[in-house]
Amino acid sequence: MNGPALLNLRGVARSFGAVQALKPLDLEVHAGEVHAIVGENGAGKSTLLKLVAGVLRPDAGVISIHGQTQRFSGPKAARRAGIALLPQEVEVPENMTAADCIALGREKRGGWWRQRRAEVAEAQRVLALVHAQFAADTPVEQLSIGARQQLLLARALAEDAKLLVLDEPTSALSAREAEQLMLLVESLRARGAGILFISHRLPEVLRLADRVTVLRDGERVAEFARATCSAAGLVAAMVGRNLPAPQTRALAQHDTLLQVRGLRTAAHAAHSVDFDMKRGEIVALSGLVGSGRTEILRSVFGADMSRAGNVAINGVTIVPGSPLHSTRAGFAFVPEDRRADGIFDGFSVENNLGMSSVQSSAGAWWRSPARERQNAQRVAADAGIAATRLAVAAETLSGGNQQKVMLARWLTKSPTLLLLDEPTRGIDVAARAEIHALLLRLAAAGTSVLFASSEMEEVLHLADRVLVLHEGRLAGTLERADLNEERLLALATGAHAA
Amino acid sequence: MNPERQRILGIFGLLVMVVGITAALNPDFLGAYNLGNILRWTALFGVLSLGAALVIMTGGIDLSLGSMAGLAGALLPWLLRVHGWPAWAAMMLLLAGCALLGLLHGVLVTRLRLAPFVVTLCGLLIYRGAARTITSEQVIGYGVEHEQLRLLATGSVFGIPAPLLLLVGVALLTHLFLARSVAGRWLLATGRNPAAARLCGVPTNSMITLAYVLCAMLAGLGGMLFSLDLNSVTPAQFGQSYELYAIAAAVLGGCSLRGGEGTVLGVLIGTAVIRVLYNATNLLGIPTQLEFAIIGGVILLGVTADELLRRLRQSRSAL
Amino acid sequence: MNPERQRILGIFGLLVMVVGITAALNPDFLGAYNLGNILRWTALFGVLSLGAALVIMTGGIDLSLGSMAGLAGALLPWLLRVHGWPAWAAMMLLLAGCALLGLLHGVLVTRLRLAPFVVTLCGLLIYRGAARTITSEQVIGYGVEHEQLRLLATGSVFGIPAPLLLLVGVALLTHLFLARSVAGRWLLATGRNPAAARLCGVPTNSMITLAYVLCAMLAGLGGMLFSLDLNSVTPAQFGQSYELYAIAAAVLGGCSLRGGEGTVLGVLIGTAVIRVLYNATNLLGIPTQLEFAIIGGVILLGVTADELLRRLRQSRSAL
Amino acid sequence: GDGSSSEITVGFVSNGVDPFWTIAGAGAAEGAREFSVKAISRFPNEGIADQQRIVEDLIAMGVKGIAISPIDPVNQRGFLDATAQRCALITQDSDAVGSKRICYVGMDNYSAGRMCGALVREALPQGGEVMIFIGRIEQENARRRRQGAIDEILGRSHDPDRFDPPGQALTAGPFTIIDTRTDGFDKARAKANVEDALARHAELDAVVGLFAYNVPACMEALRGAGKLGVIKVIGFDEAEECLAGIAAGTVVGTVVQNPFEYGRQSVRILAGLARGDRSVLPKDNILSVPARVIRKAEVDDFRKQVRAHLEAGR
Numbered sequence A: 001m002n003g004p005a006l007l008n009l010r011g012v013a014r015s016f017g018a019v020q021a022l023k024p025l026d027l028e029v030h031a032g033e034v035h036a037i038v039g040e041n042g043a044g045k046s047t048l049l050k051l052v053a054g055v056l057r058p059d060a061g062v063i064s065i066h067g068q069t070q071r072f073s074g075p076k077a078a079r080r081a082g083i084a085l086l087p088q089e090v091e092v093p094e095n096m097t098a099a100d101c102i103a104l105g106r107e108k109r110g111g112w113w114r115q116r117r118a119e120v121a122e123a124q125r126v127l128a129l130v131h132a133q134f135a136a137d138t139p140v141e142q143l144s145i146g147a148r149q150q151l152l153l154a155r156a157l158a159e160d161a162k163l164l165v166l167d168e169p170t171s172a173l174s175a176r177e178a179e180q181l182m183l184l185v186e187s188l189r190a191r192g193a194g195i196l197f198i199s200h201r202l203p204e205v206l207r208l209a210d211r212v213t214v215l216r217d218g219e220r221v222a223e224f225a226r227a228t229c230s231a232a233g234l235v236a237a238m239v240g241r242n243l244p245a246p247q248t249r250a251l252a253q254h255d256t257l258l259q260v261r262g263l264r265t266a267a268h269a270a271h272s273v274d275f276d277m278k279r280g281e282i283v284a285l286s287g288l289v290g291s292g293r294t295e296i297l298r299s300v301f302g303a304d305m306s307r308a309g310n311v312a313i314n315g316v317t318i319v320p321g322s323p324l325h326s327t328r329a330g331f332a333f334v335p336e337d338r339r340a341d342g343i344f345d346g347f348s349v350e351n352n353l354g355m356s357s358v359q360s361s362a363g364a365w366w367r368s369p370a371r372e373r374q375n376a377q378r379v380a381a382d383a384g385i386a387a388t389r390l391a392v393a394a395e396t397l398s399g400g401n402q403q404k405v406m407l408a409r410w411l412t413k414s415p416t417l418l419l420l421d422e423p424t425r426g427i428d429v430a431a432r433a434e435i436h437a438l439l440l441r442l443a444a445a446g447t448s449v450l451f452a453s454s455e456m457e458e459v460l461h462l463a464d465r466v467l468v469l470h471e472g473r474l475a476g477t478l479e480r481a482d483l484n485e486e487r488l489l490a491l492a493t494g495a496h497a498a
Numbered sequence B, C: 001m002n003p004e005r006q007r008i009l010g011i012f013g014l015l016v017m018v019v020g021i022t023a024a025l026n027p028d029f030l031g032a033y034n035l036g037n038i039l040r041w042t043a044l045f046g047v048l049s050l051g052a053a054l055v056i057m058t059g060g061i062d063l064s065l066g067s068m069a070g071l072a073g074a075l076l077p078w079l080l081r082v083h084g085w086p087a088w089a090a091m092m093l094l095l096a097g098c099a100l101l102g103l104l105h106g107v108l109v110t111r112l113r114l115a116p117f118v119v120t121l122c123g124l125l126i127y128r129g130a131a132r133t134i135t136s137e138q139v140i141g142y143g144v145e146h147e148q149l150r151l152l153a154t155g156s157v158f159g160i161p162a163p164l165l166l167l168v169g170v171a172l173l174t175h176l177f178l179a180r181s182v183a184g185r186w187l188l189a190t191g192r193n194p195a196a197a198r199l200c201g202v203p204t205n206s207m208i209t210l211a212y213v214l215c216a217m218l219a220g221l222g223g224m225l226f227s228l229d230l231n232s233v234t235p236a237q238f239g240q241s242y243e244l245y246a247i248a249a250a251v252l253g254g255c256s257l258r259g260g261e262g263t264v265l266g267v268l269i270g271t272a273v274i275r276v277l278y279n280a281t282n283l284l285g286i287p288t289q290l291e292f293a294i295i296g297g298v299i300l301l302g303v304t305a306d307e308l309l310r311r312l313r314q315s316r317s318a319l
Numbered sequence D: 001g002d003g004s005s006s007e008i009t010v011g012f013v014s015n016g017v018d019p020f021w022t023i024a025g026a027g028a029a030e031g032a033r034e035f036s037v038k039a040i041s042r043f044p045n046e047g048i049a050d051q052q053r054i055v056e057d058l059i060a061m062g063v064k065g066i067a068i069s070p071i072d073p074v075n076q077r078g079f080l081d082a083t084a085q086r087c088a089l090i091t092q093d094s095d096a097v098g099s100k101r102i103c104y105v106g107m108d109n110y111s112a113g114r115m116c117g118a119l120v121r122e123a124l125p126q127g128g129e130v131m132i133f134i135g136r137i138e139q140e141n142a143r144r145r146r147q148g149a150i151d152e153i154l155g156r157s158h159d160p161d162r163f164d165p166p167g168q169a170l171t172a173g174p175f176t177i178i179d180t181r182t183d184g185f186d187k188a189r190a191k192a193n194v195e196d197a198l199a200r201h202a203e204l205d206a207v208v209g210l211f212a213y214n215v216p217a218c219m220e221a222l223r224g225a226g227k228l229g230v231i232k233v234i235g236f237d238e239a240e241e242c243l244a245g246i247a248a249g250t251v252v253g254t255v256v257q258n259p260f261e262y263g264r265q266s267v268r269i270l271a272g273l274a275r276g277d278r279s280v281l282p283k284d285n286i287l288s289v290p291a292r293v294i295r296k297a298e299v300d301d302f303r304k305q306v307r308a309h310l311e312a313g314r
């Protein structure tokens, strides 16, 4: 590769108060190259991408495009220089349609006025590129996280950018959509675009990346070219050791705990779902983006008002639409959207961790700060959250670490039924292994776990049983013995019914 | 049906109900004279409500609107009669001044990240003091020389009150701005999710500032129209608590104080509801001391009924 | 330093500055008589501000607070003198009535999902109307029989104004509630992120309702104290626009209208700033018509300076 | 505080903010010059609490005397007595009978109201339907002013303590007073109230505006309805439009007080008291500054006088 690189970073650094998120770093991305960034949660990956995309300003260092030094005043300036960003946290203004969202900030104009038709046509084109299952005029409000991720990806594509900056673009996508995304990235690379890419899914990295930079604590600890890259090597560089082999375990043999009968959700009112769960059983909900996994989890927990059907635990019916009642009955729920439904911005990590258990941690009325601190420290250790960061505001944690907080907050209570929606979304490989081990321990201790996951490996590794959904219908149930990737995909895509 | 339409329909239903009941109880209500009055008042207050709505749509609030209207309304006759300015120059100057003050609000809110409530509350106090000081607390009217100018507020064209025509113009522009212009889309996106909008490359700060500027100008325009209509301005009181009416009309008409929501039509209907209620209590001879209670009660019942009906419909359609 | 402390320090700095300047310009300011007055007024308004703050912390707003205070303040002498009730019974009844109205606000806001602004604006209108109607618009006072009772507001213990003692009690309870009780934590969490709080099993609806109930009761208590202090209640006017002062004090003291933020100490200092400013403009002989402008200007300058200083410190500590 | 501690300071406190009080303030300033004291005029904007606060602040500043227009003389008695302990206290514009105030400067609102009522009878010799518009009726001066007008129109006996609650029509002889509407000092409401009255009562013969701004509001509403000059307007106080209306013949007449004298005389008395001169006190401790009726004949002279007063205040 000759000539100045498409993107060139020299000594770029950034800190937040006392935390040095990114130490001075050099990095290049060439046209027609996929450069992957991997590292543990909080390693500084997102910070790096935000600096490149003009969302944050560097404390030091120079960013240049095609050899020309850039000083971005904001995301808009970066976009003008040909950089498109898909951020890690999929936040969109919800008061518009998908087409509006794709056009936002870069509207087709005739003078001051918008040109709606042109915008819609463009939206349809790019939504087709990402194989989105929703129409251009769908209100964004109605889109699931996965669909929003596709939407923002389509937005990034619409820019026709020289450099695409993708922060965990597949974290909320299931296998099929992720595959489609990878094909798309490959075709963009073939057309000469440069791509900067973060993922915690190592197979994706291995398949796509021409070069991989490994960050740890804001520093580059290794760089691999495509030829020299291996999963084991990446993991070793990321976490500084080899991961233990995943455990296996015996199937649970217990009495029935949960009964779900005739469950009907608002988004898929045509189909009803029935299933049972045993004590200590781990059941996965699998399906494509928009297949209704989230809806079922929320309905079982009672997060949404509207539901038809009956959910009973130990034969006692759970009041619909009342998380209060569900939590009292021993339910715990980790929602999919950590920004909107999980994290209390401005509260400390410690307070966030204590939120689901302020009451049980001290008598009925008064809190006990000492007990709360102890509990927080314990569960933080269990979930791999650095004890030094318990006092910082929760929203300043990296995405993966916020995810850990959401999970960890339930560990003080040892729930009867743990409901998890994409539990390891954005969590690094090492921490994921720890969380998996944690879930298995909980199950062994009698907690039942119902989780939805887009990650095939996670489903295959954890589940005793998998409920496969297709467009809101229970397409089939796979016991552990019959479980394999092909069967799962076939059911999820509606290729055949089991 | 989309929720925006539903909201508009709900508040329109309330309007129809109040109009219907009042007309049934007192036939004078539908007389041309009374309708003309209602339309004129709705038009005057509507200008302010639209301004309030724009700021609310960005997730802010403008409490200074009543004082701003008072300032412009008091300075117009003062410029005309005490300083002999020509009408067009005085109005231009005042509009420009209001725009400047709105700009200041916007800058304080966006650049210094001060709370809109605090900034505009200070505005409320300051502009009131300014109006009183500049005019030395003198009540000023337009005298007889400015009958022509006063037609802007008191005249009518083919029986349509002039301020209504003005309002229709302003409302159409605002509607086009919100529904069709690039900036309008940006403004709504900013109100709903400022962080996301900024990531999308929307100049969120400029949009918020723009809203404050427009609101201040509309407040100024409204204030001048009010003062032309009333022909007598007491600087200490003129426009007092109009911000509450304006914000109430906007919220009643479907703007959420969390930002990112609202329609021009809704806001106009919201304004009309409040005006009609005032008129109705008078026409039905309800004792003044009960008036407030009746107006509050009807609005509360109206929004409650609207909400209950919506739920009923939803639960029907869900089954 | 944590941001909460920083905010409190910022507003405290403003208070110290205003006190310092006024005392330097007019030595009478620090006289015992004047300080006693300031403390008494701060205490009376402080009760209302704490109520407003609680609702703001849940992300809501209570505009009915001034009318609620007016209603309780007007009905207390009415019950005592027109109906001959014993004082304790009248006060209990009124507090219970206020709590009931607060409960109604809470239910409308949480169950029917009506906008707090609309619900409490209607409350503002309705309670004002109710106070005027029930008392037939008669100005009413306590006469001579209730001198004892009036000591609650006008008396003093070892030179400390009685209402200040009351305020300290209320403030301590509120502080304990927010900082130490489970419900207090839930209330703040609800304001911060209602969706997340609900999914954590927090009874968000009850918390919001609780805030409205407490606010209404504090408004009622404040209103009764005000009326005991003034000994003359004009039903149409008593307590008018106190909600603005209360909300302003709360916001100035660090409550964000987005909810989930705020401290009792901050709110009290915020209230004191406003009262001291009113007192200072008088003592410095600033013309009445400029009074408002000065108060608004000082608050605006204060918060601006606070913000700029904070930035300066931040950029220093970052280096 | 301007440092010269030997200077005598007196306070002049109104019951609200109004041009009426601006003129009174001008009178107080004139009095201060004339009797070489310093006068501080304060206009509470927010009712009783504000008035009480202002008085407390004046005392804290060490004024030697205060002239106040109490908003609620009956119930404010305790407060007025407490104030009288700390400095010389006189009332003006509105009296507090039975309190420890030293004397009263002003007129009797009930009598002035009756003068206003007489103007109505004069304008409608055949009788007719009348409506009254006023800012508020709970405050003492407003209540008495309205009652005076009503009693005179209906030809009743002299009884300042009578009270007819609004909301019901009062009829006596050929006159009917349909209602009294209040607007809480909101100018737009004041006008809308008149318009709504016109819409409801086509047969209305006269409207009475009892607060200064009510008169222009009545005139504007009538002009809009094309009934200016047809329906009689009777005013109170000296709003500029009202005087212009009298000159033009669209307003029958108005009853004016003499706020300038309230201010000047109050300061004169307070200055004397501060210097230990009790001879400044009027007989019976009431200094009557009578109200006047202004009709077309007197209007020109009166306007000149008002202008002169305002100039004097600058």
Ligand SMILES: Nc1ncnc2c1ncn2[C@@H]1O[C@H](COP(=O)(O)OP(=O)(O)OP(=O)(O)O)[C@@H](O)[C@H]1O
Pocket (backbone or CB within 6 Å): A016, A017, A019, A020, A021, A039, A040, A041, A042, A043, A044, A045, A046, A047, A048, A088, A395, A396, A397, A398, A399, A400, A401, A426, A428
């Ligand atoms: N706004 C902020 N304020 C303070 N600290 C921050 C802020 N944003 C990020 N940090 C800190 O900077 C460090 C790097 O964060 P970053 O988001 O870049 O991590 P990451 O590598 O993307 O992690 P993940 O895989 O979890 O997304 C973390 O320690 C984080 O807590």
Ligand SMILES: Nc1ncnc2c1ncn2[C@@H]1O[C@H](COP(=O)(O)OP(=O)(O)OP(=O)(O)O)[C@@H](O)[C@H]1O
Pocket (backbone or CB within 6 Å): A141, A142, A143, A144, A145, A146, A147, A172, A266, A267, A268, A287, A288, A289, A290, A291, A292, A293, A294, A295, A296, A336, A452, A454
């Ligand atoms: N409030 C809503 N109104 C209408 N449709 C909705 C609403 N919420 C979700 N949907 C639709 O319901 C379908 C199922 O969504 P759900 O979030 O349950 O899917 P999912 O399988 O969890 O997908 P993902 O992996 O993307 O989260 C989606 O097509 C979504 O667009």
Ligand SMILES: [Mg+2]
Pocket (backbone or CB within 6 Å): A045, A046, A047, A088, A398, A399, A400
């Ligand atoms: Mg990240």
Ligand SMILES: [Mg+2]
Pocket (backbone or CB within 6 Å): A144, A145, A146, A293, A294, A295, A336, A421, A452
């Ligand atoms: Mg999902």
